[in-house]
Amino acid sequence: MSCKVKICGLKNREDARTAIEAGADYLGCVFFPPSPRHVEPQNAAEVFDMIGDADVLRVGLFVDPSDDQLMEVLNHVRLDIIQLHGHETPSRVEEVRLNFGLPVMKALPIETAQDVEAARAYDKVADRLLFDAKPPKGATRPGGNAIAFDWNLLTDTSWDSPWMLAGGLNVENVKDAIAQSGCKAVDVSSGVEAEKGVKSPELIEKFIAAVKG
Numbered sequence: 001m002s003c004k005v006k007i008c009g010l011k012n013r014e015d016a017r018t019a020i021e022a023g024a025d026y027l028g029c030v031f032f033p034p035s036p037r038h039v040e041p042q043n044a045a046e047v048f049d050m051i052g053d054a055d056v057l058r059v060g061l062f063v064d065p066s067d068d069q070l071m072e073v074l075n076h077v078r079l080d081i082i083q084l085h086g087h088e089t090p091s092r093v094e095e096v097r098l099n100f101g102l103p104v105m106k107a108l109p110i111e112t113a114q115d116v117e118a119a120r121a122y123d124k125v126a127d128r129l130l131f132d133a134k135p136p137k138g139a140t141r142p143g144g145n146a147i148a149f150d151w152n153l154l155t156d157t158s159w160d161s162p163w164m165l166a167g168g169l170n171v172e173n174v175k176d177a178i179a180q181s182g183c184k185a186v187d188v189s190s191g192v193e194a195e196k197g198v199k200s201p202e203l204i205e206k207f208i209a210a211v212k213g
């Protein structure tokens with residue numbers, strides 16, 4: 001089975017259509033106002049409406065959201081997966097899963113082997129894990145920073161929860177990232193953008209072809 005692809009940070013229907021037609025398996029919308037990829041719920045609903053009955057999952061991305069903030073989005077947007085990309089504890093992950101009845105993908109910041117071990121606390125608690133590069137000091141956001149980590153930190157590791165690789169992936173490095181990490185799914189945002197927050201249809205198509213070709 002070929003590696004799955006999540007295109008994250010989508011803001012408009014045209015880019016969603018490009019990603020779907022190119023073979024994306026997940027579309028992600030960011031609900032984090034400081035991000036250049038932030039969208040309002042109604043905008044995300046338009047993006048996800050492009051999926052129709054295609055076999056593509058809708059991922060909503062949040063950073064330390066309250067239940068009210070999650071409900072505000074879920075009142076307008078049908079999601080298949082809630083992605084938590086903040087400092088959420090394992091018990092908060094479980095609470096969100098139970099309160100909203102949706103699978104949770106927990107993003108985990110990785111820089112060292114110790115970070116990989118710390119991620120074990122979320123295995124089986126979250127429905128899915130997303131290993132992303134630890135944000136640099138002073139970063140304005142916990143993800144979407146176009147930073148890669150040492151993919152060999154994940155080589156030969158085994159996890160109960162399915163997991164996705166993220167962080168600084170692009171057309172040039174994604175094959176190496178898959179080979180070195182052994183991942184079965186990848187996630188990209190910056191690497192398919194012409195500029196921060198502006199997706200490039202050509203890069204979306206080339207990235208997905210590089211993964212699935």
Ligand SMILES: O=C(O)c1ccccc1NCC(=O)[C@H](O)[C@H](O)COP(=O)(O)O
Pocket residue numbers: 008009028030032035036037061063085132141142143144145146147166167168169187188189190191
């Ligand atoms: O993309 C953002 O702006 C963002 C903001 C706040 C929290 C998470 C964010 N992105 C999360 C993602 O899932 C990204 O796709 C992932 O971090 C990889 O980003 P990139 O290194 O730019 O490919």
